[in-house]
Amino acid sequence: MLVTSSMFAGNGDRAGQAGATHLLINPWARSSAWGGAGSANERGLEGQFMNPAGLAHAKKTEVLFTHTRWLEGSGISINAAGLAQRVGKNDVIGLSVTAMSFGEAAITTVDKPEGTGATYSPRFLNIGLSYARAFSDKISGGINVRIINEAIDNVSATGFAIDAGVQYQATLGKGPLKKDNFVFGIALKNIGPRMKYNGDGLNSKVNLPNGAALTQSQRAADYEMPALLNIGVMYRVRFAQDHKITPAVNVAINSFTRDQYVVGLEYSWREILLLRGGYTFENGIFDKNRDALNTNLLNAFTGPSCGASVDIPLSKGAKVKEDSKVQPRFGIDYSFRATYNFQGVHSIGARITL
Numbered sequence: 001m002l003v004t005s006s007m008f009a010g011n012g013d014r015a016g017q018a019g020a021t022h023l024l025i026n027p028w029a030r031s032s033a034w035g036g037a038g039s040a041n042e043r044g045l046e047g048q049f050m051n052p053a054g055l056a057h058a059k060k061t062e063v064l065f066t067h068t069r070w071l072e073g074s075g076i077s078i079n080a081a082g083l084a085q086r087v088g089k090n091d092v093i094g095l096s097v098t099a100m101s102f103g104e105a106a107i108t109t110v111d112k113p114e115g116t117g118a119t120y121s122p123r124f125l126n127i128g129l130s131y132a133r134a135f136s137d138k139i140s141g142g143i144n145v146r147i148i149n150e151a152i153d154n155v156s157a158t159g160f161a162i163d164a165g166v167q168y169q170a171t172l173g174k175g176p177l178k179k180d181n182f183v184f185g186i187a188l189k190n191i192g193p194r195m196k197y198n199g200d201g202l203n204s205k206v207n208l209p210n211g212a213a214l215t216q217s218q219r220a221a222d223y224e225m226p227a228l229l230n231i232g233v234m235y236r237v238r239f240a241q242d243h244k245i246t247p248a249v250n251v252a253i254n255s256f257t258r259d260q261y262v263v264g265l266e267y268s269w270r271e272i273l274l275l276r277g278g279y280t281f282e283n284g285i286f287d288k289n290r291d292a293l294n295t296n297l298l299n300a301f302t303g304p305s306c307g308a309s310v311d312i313p314l315s316k317g318a319k320v321k322e323d324s325k326v327q328p329r330f331g332i333d334y335s336f337r338a339t340y341n342f343q344g345v346h347s348i349g350a351r352i353t354l
Contacts, residue, residue, distance in 0.1 A: 014255070014256045014257070016256075017223070017224070017256055018223060018224050018225065018226040018227075018255075018256040019150075019157075019195055019223035019224070019225075019226075020148050020150065020159065020161070020190075020195060020223075020225055020226060021226050022098075022100050022124045022126070022150075023126065023146070023148070023161065023189075023190050023225070023226055024190075024226055024228070025070070025078065025100075026049055026050070027049070027066055027068060027078050027080035027098045027347075028045070028046045028049060028064070028066050028080065028333075028347070028349060029066050029068075029307060029309075029333035029334055029335040029347040029348055029349040030046050030276075030307070030309055030333040030335070030349070031046045031049065031050055032305065032307070032335045032337060032345075032347055033276040033277070033278070033305060033306060033307025033308070033309075033333070033334070033335035033336075034248070034262075034264030034265070034266060034276040034277055034278030034305060034306075034307070035250075035262040035264055035278035035279065035280045035305045035337070036050055036230075036250055036252070036262055036264075036278075036280075037232070037234075037248040037249060037250045037262040037263060037264025037278045038050070038232070038234060038246070038248045038250070038264060038266065039051050039185055039187065039230045039232035039248075039250045040167060040183045040184055040185035040232030040233055040234045040248065040250070041054065041167065041169070041183040041185065041232075041234050041248075042054040043055075043057035043058065044057065044058040044059075044062045044064070044084055044353070045058070045062055045064045045082040045083075045084045045094055045096060045351075046064070047132075047142070048082065048084075048094050048096055048128055048130045048142075048144055048163075049096075050187065050230065050232075051142070051165035051166075051167060051185045051186075051187035051230060051232070052130050052132055052141075052142030052143055052144040052163050052164060052165045052187065053132055053140045053141050053142040053165045053166050053167040053185065053187070054132070054140075054142070054165075054167060054185075055084060055092050055094045055130050055131075055132035055142050055144075056090070056091075056092055056132035056133055056134040056140035056141070056142055056167075057134070057140065058084040058085075058086060058092045058094070058132075059086065059353055059354070060085075060086050060353075060354050061083075061084070061085055061086070061352075061353070061354040062082075062083070062084040062085075062351065062352070062353045062354075063082075063083055063351065063352045063353075064080075064081065064082045064083075064084075064349060064350075064351040065079075065080070065081045065082075065349055065350055065351075066078075066079075066080045066081075066333070066347055066348065066349030066350075067079055067347070067348055067349070068080070068345060068346065068347040069345065069346045069347075070100070070345055071300065071339060071341070071342040071343075071344075071345060072342050072343035072344055072345065072346060073342045073343050074342055075102070075103045076100070076101065076102055076103070077100075077101050078098065078099070078100050078101070079098070079099050079101070080096065080097070080098040080099075080349075081096065081097050082094060082095060082096030082097070082128075083095050083096075090133050090134040090135070091131070091132070091133050092131075092132045092133075093129075093130065093131055093132075094128070094129070094130040094131075094132070094144075095127075095128070095129055095130075096127070096128040096130075097125070097126075097127050097128075098125070098126050098127075098128075099123065099124070099125050100123065100124035100125070101121070101123065102121070102122045102123075103121070104119040104120070104121050105119060105120060105121070105122060105152075106118075106119055107119060107120055107153060110204075120152060120153035122151070122152045123149075123150075123151055124149075124150050125148075125149045125150075126146050126147065126148045126149070127146065127147045128144050128145070128146045128147075129144070129145050129146075129147075130142060130143065130144040130145075131143055137180075138168055138169055138170060138180075139166065139167070139168050140166065140167050141164075141165070141166045141167075142164070142165055142166075143162065143163065143164045144162070144163040144164070145160060145161075145162055146160060146161045146162070146163065146190075147159075147160050148160060148161060148195070150195075150197075152201070153201065154199050154200045154201035155197050155198070155199035155200075155201035155202060155220075156197065156198065156199055157195045157196060157197040157198070158195070159192060159193060159194075159195035159225075160192050160193075161189075161190045161191060161192035161225050162191050162192060163187060163188065163189045163190065163191070164187065164188055164191075165185060165186060165187030165188065165230070166185065166186060166187075167183065167184070167185040168183070168184045168185070169182065169183045169184075170182045170183075170184075172235075177238040177239075177240075178238075180236070181235060181236040181237070181238070182233075182234075182235055182236075183232075183233070183234045183235075183236075184232070184233055185230070185231075185232045185233075186229070186230065186231050186232070187229070187230040188227075188228075188229055188230075189227065189228050189229070189230060190225045190226050190227045190228060191225065191227055192225045193225075194222040194223060194224055194225075195222060195223055195225070196220055196221070196222040196223070197220040198220070202217060202218045202219070202220060203215050203216065203217050203218070204216050204218070224256070226254070226255070226256050226257075227254075227255045227256075228252050228253060228254045228255060229252070229253040230250060230251070230252055230253075231250070231251045231253070232248065232249065232250040232251075233248065233249050233250075234246055234247070234248035234249075235247055235248075241270075242269060242270045243267075243268070243269060244267070244268040245265065245266070245267050245268075246265070246266040246267075246268070247263075247264070247265050248263070248264045248265070248266070249261070249262065249263050249264075250262040250264075257299075258282045258283050258284075258299075259282065259283075260280055260281065260282045260299075261280070261281040261282070262278055262279070262280045262281070263278065263279055263281075264276065264277065264278030264279075265277055265278070271311060272310065272311050272312070272313075273308070273309075273310055274308065274309040274310075274311070275307075275308050276306065276307050276308065276309075276335075277304070277305070277306040277307075278304070278305045278306070279303045279304050279305070280299075280301060280303050280305070281303065282299055285299070285302070285303055300339045300340060300341065301337055301338065301339055301340075301345075302338045302339060302340055303338070304337075304338050305335060305336065305337040305338065306335070306336055307333065307334050307335030307336060307347075308333075308334055309331055309332065309333045309334075310331060310332050311329045311330070311331040312329055312330050312331070313328065313329050314328040314329055314330055314354075315328050328353065328354055329352075329353050330350070330351070330352055330353075331350065331351045331352075331353070332348070332349070332350055332351075333347075333348070333349045333350075333351070334346075334347065334348050334349075335347045
């Protein structure tokens, strides 16, 4: 871990040199409510983003959809949907699709710089296919392969990245309320080959002095993936069987921007009502001398985030239990992330667990 940390030490001087940075955006409402602080124990489909090992804790079948209004007022939205399915006693597979929409933009040319009257819709899309396994009651591991596509009207780039992680839980203390109260997780994310844009949009016609016309092709520079390392720790504090408070910490060691440190707190009542809050720290976030454009910061977020979830049992008389093997329920998740500009980020999602 020490060797890996030194390889991926955060470096603000490299900000903007990586591409496919939409891979850094958490599209799910539940885990983003506390800023990703719960990476050590995010379970089910949401674990696919923070730590693929968490997928191993999915129950039987989980279906999840989340809509995000990114930087409220900008017109950008994110839709994410996924399915997790247990295929054996200890094995789970997962599939997720995340699409980022920017609305419509006018098509301009050299001859018509003010627009041709036509429009196009830029799109960012990534598809994740995951496999996770619980090796024991204490240790689980997972891997996620993500196919990435970015496109405008006539230029696009396609690539792939791999995430891998492990989670470990232990019991600190004695008594039934202390069971598996400590959780540690580590995940390496967005590891893959360079991407490069190609397409007819990089070609232009050139008229020679003799009247001949040639097509000139421009070569786009390739770019790296925004690799990072997540290290998370959480501790569950249970009060009787109905109440639980979980403090958590996550450190994101970024290779192309500053490192981030997230602290969060979750309150749970019978695993039915859950409240979350978090704060993300990075170097310079408390700088009182920042200018109006926040050019000395590399993050659009001001730090705080919050949210809530409601999980409703589907069968009559059913009780949602933390350690039950099957939890038939319907859940609604919401999160808010504060930003310097615009009106923050709002995410709302729905899930069905069978």
